[in-house]
Amino acid sequence: MTLKEKIKNKKFIITAEIGPPKGIDIKPNLDEAILLKDKVDAINVTDSQSAVMRLGSLAVSRLLKEEGIEPIYQLTCRDRNRIALQSDALSAAALGIENILVLTGDHPSRGDHPGAKPVFDLDSVQLISAIKGLESGRDMAGKELKGIPKFCVGAVVNPGADPIEPELIKFEKKIKAGAEFFQTQGVYDAGAFAKFIGQVKHYNTCIIAGIILIKSPDMARFMNKNVAGIFIPDSLIKEVEAAPDKQQKAVEIAARTIKELKGLAQGVHIMSLGWNKLVPQILDKAGL
Amino acid sequence: MIITKQKPIDDILKCLEKVSSVYIVGCTQCATVCKTGGEEEVKKMKEFLESKGKKVIAAEVWDTPCNLLEVKKRARDRKADLEGSGSLLLMSCGDGAHTVVIGTGMPVVPANDTLFLGQSERAGRFNEVCALCGDCTLFITGGYCPNALCPKGLQNGPCGGAKDGKCEVSPDIDCGWLLIYNRLKDTGKLDNMKNLLPPKDHSRAIRPRKIIVDAVKNRK
Numbered sequence: 001m002t003l004k005e006k007i008k009n010k011k012f013i014i015t016a017e018i019g020p021p022k023g024i025d026i027k028p029n030l031d032e033a034i035l036l037k038d039k040v041d042a043i044n045v046t047d048s049q050s051a052v053m054r055l056g057s058l059a060v061s062r063l064l065k066e067e068g069i070e071p072i073y074q075l076t077c078r079d080r081n082r083i084a085l086q087s088d089a090l091s092a093a094a095l096g097i098e099n100i101l102v103l104t105g106d107h108p109s110r111g112d113h114p115g116a117k118p119v120f121d122l123d124s125v126q127l128i129s130a131i132k133g134l135e136s137g138r139d140m141a142g143k144e145l146k147g148i149p150k151f152c153v154g155a156v157v158n159p160g161a162d163p164i165e166p167e168l169i170k171f172e173k174k175i176k177a178g179a180e181f182f183q184t185q186g187v188y189d190a191g192a193f194a195k196f197i198g199q200v201k202h203y204n205t206c207i208i209a210g211i212i213l214i215k216s217p218d219m220a221r222f223m224n225k226n227v228a229g230i231f232i233p234d235s236l237i238k239e240v241e242a243a244p245d246k247q248q249k250a251v252e253i254a255a256r257t258i259k260e261l262k263g264l265a266q267g268v269h270i271m272s273l274g275w276n277k278l279v280p281q282i283l284d285k286a287g288l
Numbered sequence: 289m290i291i292t293k294q295k296p297i298d299d300i301l302k303c304l305e306k307v308s309s310v311y312i313v314g315c316t317q318c319a320t321v322c323k324t325g326g327e328e329e330v331k332k333m334k335e336f337l338e339s340k341g342k343k344v345i346a347a348e349v350w351d352t353p354c355n356l357l358e359v360k361k362r363a364r365d366r367k368a369d370l371e372g373s374g375s376l377l378l379m380s381c382g383d384g385a386h387t388v389v390i391g392t393g394m395p396v397v398p399a400n401d402t403l404f405l406g407q408s409e410r411a412g413r414f415n416e417v418c419a420l421c422g423d424c425t426l427f428i429t430g431g432y433c434p435n436a437l438c439p440k441g442l443q444n445g446p447c448g449g450a451k452d453g454k455c456e457v458s459p460d461i462d463c464g465w466l467l468i469y470n471r472l473k474d475t476g477k478l479d480n481m482k483n484l485l486p487p488k489d490h491s492r493a494i495r496p497r498k499i500i501v502d503a504v505k506n507r508k
């Protein structure tokens with residue numbers, strides 16, 4: 001069953017994520033991904049994450065596919081205008097890649113090429129519409145396509161956004177534009193997440209809860225301070241501080257959170273930040 | 289108003305490296321308000337350049353360097369002095385600098401960097417609130433412009449990167465989309481934010497832009 005079919009059939013979805021390297025030495029990433037091959041439904045491939053230039057997400061998505069792994073191709077609005085974005089979506093389809101996760105993308109001033117021209121010709125809502133348009137056989141200019149692509153279009157939502165209302169308004173627009181599933185920002189507080197689910201349940205869409213491994217207390221504090229919508233409770237940071245084995249602690253916390261979220265979300269998306277080898281253990285412990 | 293900022297003085301000197309006599313021109317309008325080309329700044333520049341061994345042929349504030357007819361008139365009146373200088377130093381915006389190039393035929397060095405179209409909040413404080421997109425949608429976004437106030441120019445709502453109301457680009461920038469959201473909410477127009485807005489038509493702002501006002505076009 002493809003990811004699209006699993007989503008439609010309300011199956012519980014498990015996804016992981018890899019970040020392509022700066023350079024072309026892709027083997028370590030592929031090895032990581034191969035470890036997860038039968039454990040997850042699909043693997044996200046990030047698109048020059050944090051506006052740091054890296055090997056392209058389309059190429060790496062295709063390489064995953066060649067290993068028999070279903071990729072989720074991340075496509076940001078940051079670097080490409082509407083011609084390039086539609087063209088890349090068609091390229092994905094031609095390479096057998098069905099899942100596209102649409103994101104706005106970080107501003108280049110935050111990355112390692114701060115002098116780059118920010119593009120953002122389309123925003124995430126408009127890009128979802130454009131991709132759905134391709135599926136109906138026409139490009140944004142209304143021109144007919146020769147050979148019609150099929151996609152499974154996803155988007156992101158941040159349950160911790162403050163205030164939440166503008167985030168919910170945009171979330172609704174993404175659904176109206178045709179988003180079929182959502183992956184969320186990292187969740188650490190099941191109670192707060194339950195409240196969010198209460199607010200969006202009536203949309204009846206597929207929400208895949210984000211799990212970001214806590215690798216160290218410093219990283220947790222950094223994220224609390226700098227990442228929008230992330231709230232790692234103090235008690236959790238203290239727990240990590242006290243743990244002699246940080247990796248085991250990360251596994252334990254992630255597994256515990258997943259158990260709490262299982263009944264709330266239609267899936268989990270594990271962002272391991274380089275610790276993908278721990279993902280099988282996490283899933284085991286979480287009973288997935 | 290056009291907001292300008294004086295270039296680092298060393299950069300200006302570098303541009304004038306091969307020039308021994310300079311004709312300084314300021315501007316009575318925007319550059320005067322920005323303190324980058326008024327009487328005071330022009331006088332200071334004259335003293336500075338003289339202290340660096342340059343001959344300053346003239347130091348004037350023109351009304352205004354961006355008006356081609358005015359510049360041509362000046363060029364006729366001040367022909368000898370202009371031709372006797374090695375270069376003009378324009379303490380105006382880039383528009384003024386270019387207009388003086390074509391109006392006088394002389395080499396021009398810009399003393400300022402031209403930054404943005406700005407609102408004057410109060411003396412010496414300027415804010416960019418319009419990005420000159422050529423297709424104004426302020427009636428949808430409550431009078432707050434997403435093209436100017438959001439560094440990504442998003443049309444359909446916030447990117448999710450704002451922290452404590454501040455933009456992900458800098459803690460010095462309020463998230464433009466939260467400003468829009470708050471305004472629409474306060475005025476009971478939140479529905480404006482719920483409609484899917486189409487991508488901007490960038491063909492409306494192909495550079496260089498040019499217009500001839502209808503009233504002028506229709507003359508005779």
Ligand code: SF4
Pocket residue numbers: 417418419420421422423424425426433434435436
């Ligand atoms: S929409 Fe913004 S950038 Fe465009 S004209 Fe209006 S204020 Fe200026």
Ligand code: SF4
Pocket residue numbers: 107437438439440441442445446447448449450451454455456457462463464465466
């Ligand atoms: S944080 Fe707000 S202002 Fe900054 S890029 Fe995102 S939406 Fe735009």
